[in-house]
Each structure stands twice: as structure tokens, then as C-alpha cells.
Amino acid sequence: MANPRAAHNGPIIFGAFDRHNFGDMLFAHVAARLLEERLPGIEPVFAGCAQRDLRAFGGHDVAALPQLAARWRDEPVTLIHAGGELLTCDAWEAAVMLTRPEDAQSCIARYGSRAEERRVWARAQLGTDAHAPYVIGRETFPCAASICFDAIGGATLDLRDAALRDEVLTKLRTADAIGVRDTQTQATLRGAGIDARLVPDPAALVAELFDERIQAARPVGSRGYLAIQFSADFGDEATLARIAHQLDLLVESTGLGIALFRAGAAPWHDDIAVYERMTARMRHAAVKIFDSLNVWDICALIARSEGFAGSSLHGRIVAMAYGLPRVNLQHGDAHKQRAYASTWEIANAPGVVPIDILHAAMRDAMSIRREALRRHGAMLARAHRAGFEALHL
Structure with missing residues (x-):
């Protein structure tokens, strides 16, 4: 730098x-x-x-x-x-996400319901009135x-x-x-x-620009698997039970394992403890929690998978770049995931789906020809290049 x-x-x-x-x-x-x-x-x-x-x-x-x-x-x-x-x-969201995870909850509890104190605290953290x-x-x-x-x-x-x-x-x-x-x-x-x-999103170019680096990243394992992720706000017991059931159905119908990964460790993102509680509810043992937070290891996990499902928009976009099946889970605020899928997804690809149809939606995604998915991913990469060039830097 x-x-x-x-x-x-x-x-x-x-x-x-x-x-x-x-x-x-x-x-x-x-x-x-x-x-x-x-x-x-x-x-x-x-x-x-x-x-x-x-x-x-x-x-x-x-x-x-x-x-x-x-x-x-x-x-x-x-x-x-x-x-x-x-x-x-x-500013409040930015400031909270820049705190240490162990401090975030106390900040939210102290300032979250008091708008003026929240604004003052965020301004002090960020050094701006914006x-x-x-x-x-x-x-x-x-x-x-x-x-x-x-x-x-x-x-x-x-x-x-x-x-x-x-x-x-x-x-x-x-x-x-x-x-x-x-x-x-x-x-x-x-x-x-x-x-x-x-x-298209810049991450549409990750396979084209960084595949050599991604393929050299940490290995995941030899068995075929689906890359799965969901944020900590899916963490109530009833929701975890529903996710576990859908993942059990996917293991049974595909013969694939499940690799759980975190797409973010900042506050309001993902939590290994939530994954552990979910896996305890699964009937099948073919599930692994991937602990690396290195972005290239995460890219490699997705790139070597048989498909992605989760709440992360960029889990989806990296899967798109590699021509893989993908599904986003609906829970809380999924506006950006829905907006992106409706703008750029290939015809008939599942977009943002309720948890209770994850298994069916993932099977639908896996039925789309891989060559068509790869061509679509390459088209998005070209489109982002064209958009970047139009910035006239």
C-alpha cells in the first residue's frame, strides 16, 4: 500500500x-x-x-x-x-460494525434505543458528522x-x-x-x-482475476459438499431446526456433505456458535464447520463446492463467478440479495427463498446446466470490466 x-x-x-x-x-x-x-x-x-x-x-x-x-x-x-x-x-451501523465483536452488544444495549446518544457515539467513533x-x-x-x-x-x-x-x-x-x-x-x-x-458486482471478476490464488488456498477436503452460510440472526432455536431439516434432506438426496463457513466476522454477521447449535440438530454427520476467515480460503471453499446456499450476497456472487448452483435464504432484510438476483440472475435460477423450501430450491438450482451457468458468469465478468472502464480513471 x-x-x-x-x-x-x-x-x-x-x-x-x-x-x-x-x-x-x-x-x-x-x-x-x-x-x-x-x-x-x-x-x-x-x-x-x-x-x-x-x-x-x-x-x-x-x-x-x-x-x-x-x-x-x-x-x-x-x-x-x-x-x-x-x-x-x-453512521450508527458503520460504527457498530467497526467495534470489536465482544464490545458490540454492550454498545447496542447502551445506545441502541436512544437516537441522540447513538448519533453522538457514532460521530465520536468515526470522526465525522456524516x-x-x-x-x-x-x-x-x-x-x-x-x-x-x-x-x-x-x-x-x-x-x-x-x-x-x-x-x-x-x-x-x-x-x-x-x-x-x-x-x-x-x-x-x-x-x-x-x-x-x-x-454487475465487482466480485463477478474473482474467478477471472484470482483463480490461481484461490486454487492455491487452504484445501477443504476430498468429499463433495455444498457450501452453506447464514448470519447470526437466523439463530433462534425454531429457525435452526428448520435449517437443519433442510440440510438433512440435501445430504440424503444428493449424497453431498455440508461445509459451513462464515462470510463475515464483524458485528451483525456470522457466528460459529450458531452453526454449532444448528449442527447438533442434524441427523447426518456429513457436516463440517470451516473455521478460516481468510477471504481466499472462503473463495476456495465456494469454488470447490457443488453449490452455495446462504444469506450472503457474495456467497452467491462468487458461486455465480464459478458457474455453480446458488440460492439465497430469506430471513429479515434480504432486499439487496433480492435486488441483485432479479437484476442479474440467469433465467429460472432460484433467487431468495424461504428456509422451508431450501432443499427443493437447491435441487432446482443444481438442475441448471453447468455450461450455461459458466457462460453466464463469464458474461457478468465482462460486463463489470466494461463498467469499470466507463469510469474513465
Whole structure:
């Protein structure tokens, strides 16, 4: 990474890869590789809302954007929002997800029901008054050479409070180029008079750009398996019993094992203890909890599987990149998963399904010809490349 304390000479790649989330951490790699292809030897600075070093998990050494802005405010910077559901992440959500997991619950209990205290605490944690801290415009870098957004999401922006929505739209109007990853976000921005190109998620390129690295990652095992993931909010006993039943049906009907993995370790993401409680309810022993949080190990787990099912959007997108069957589970807020699948999925592929039809939906997904899935994945990779090139960096 370029030294963020040095004089500015490289682009800032910005996003929510300052916390452990599978998809966000991949975005930084994709953006850096595409920039390197275009401008060999370029040294980007990776930035988020907070300074974090996630290299131990396959991520980056990430600088805090407020500190960069203090030094480079009047510089002709190039800033690339690298992707993700950035438009609807508010300051409270960002601050909680940047806390240590062991501290998150006490923060939620202390501030969660008191809006003003919540706002003050989030501002102190993030060093900004922004309602949407992962959206940066020329209010932060007024002399920027270019500010652009690559395949960002905001599937529920029209449902968010007016202060956040107005701030996001004001910042977007200062951008030089905007790509969005779903038609819902595109329609919301169009309704506000903002043009945005429709572009698949950056992770559509992981197989093309990083397959050698992924294939060299940690082995999973020799037996065929399905890659399964679900977030901690599926953790009530009744829901876990329903998931266990569906996974037992899949083991019985396919002969495959089950590999459970975490797509995020930040607060409000995934929890091994929840997986352990679910596996205790399964009748079949052909289940393994994969403990690695390295993003390349997670990619390898999915790439070597016979298909993915879970709540993670990027579990789905990496499976799409590798031409594998995929299904998202419906539980709570699945707006972004539904928006993405409805925009980019191949005809007849299951999108977001209720837990109680997981087995049937996964069998339907597995019935689609693999060659058709591979061709579709390659098409999405090409489309993201075209969208990135349209940013005119």
C-alpha cells in the first residue's frame, strides 16, 4: 500500500473493507487489480471509515479516510468507491460494525434505543458528522480530479430517513461517474435526476482475476459438499431446526456433505456458535464447520463446492463467478440479495427463498446446466470490466 502520510500520488480505493466482511474485502482486490492492469506500477491507498489492518485475513492495511482528508483535502485526488451497499449504511451501523465483536452488544444495549446518544457515539467513533459515512463527495475533497462509484448498491435508499437520503443524493450529484449493481438502486437514483450505469458486482471478476490464488488456498477436503452460510440472526432455536431439516434432506438426496463457513466476522454477521447449535440438530454427520476467515480460503471453499446456499450476497456472487448452483435464504432484510438476483440472475435460477423450501430450491438450482451457468458468469465478468472502464480513471 502507498504510504498515506506521503504526498498524494495514487488513487484512493475506498469502501467498507475496514471490517471483516467477505464481499467488501474482495472489492478492494478487484479495484486494485483492474487499476494495475490499466496503470502498471500504480500504488493505491486503501481507505475506510477507520484504520484497520486486515492483512491476516487476506485483506488490506486500511487507512482512515478522515485522516487522509485532513492531509489531502486540497489535492487533486482520485477516489474510487470500490463497491457494496454503501448508500444505505448509516453512521450508527458503520460504527457498530467497526467495534470489536465482544464490545458490540454492550454498545447496542447502551445506545441502541436512544437516537441522540447513538448519533453522538457514532460521530465520536468515526470522526465525522456524516449520516452516510461510506459515501464521499466533493464536500470532503473539493479539488478532486475524479470521484467515482463502482457498482454500488442502495436497494433500500428510498425507504431510509430523509436526512440520510438527502445527504447521499447531494454527494452523488458531485460525482464524475456512477455505476450501480441493481435496477432498484438505479431507479431510485433516476427518480432523483441522477444517471447511473448498471454494472454487475465487482466480485463477478474473482474467478477471472484470482483463480490461481484461490486454487492455491487452504484445501477443504476430498468429499463433495455444498457450501452453506447464514448470519447470526437466523439463530433462534425454531429457525435452526428448520435449517437443519433442510440440510438433512440435501445430504440424503444428493449424497453431498455440508461445509459451513462464515462470510463475515464483524458485528451483525456470522457466528460459529450458531452453526454449532444448528449442527447438533442434524441427523447426518456429513457436516463440517470451516473455521478460516481468510477471504481466499472462503473463495476456495465456494469454488470447490457443488453449490452455495446462504444469506450472503457474495456467497452467491462468487458461486455465480464459478458457474455453480446458488440460492439465497430469506430471513429479515434480504432486499439487496433480492435486488441483485432479479437484476442479474440467469433465467429460472432460484433467487431468495424461504428456509422451508431450501432443499427443493437447491435441487432446482443444481438442475441448471453447468455450461450455461459458466457462460453466464463469464458474461457478468465482462460486463463489470466494461463498467469499470466507463469510469474513465
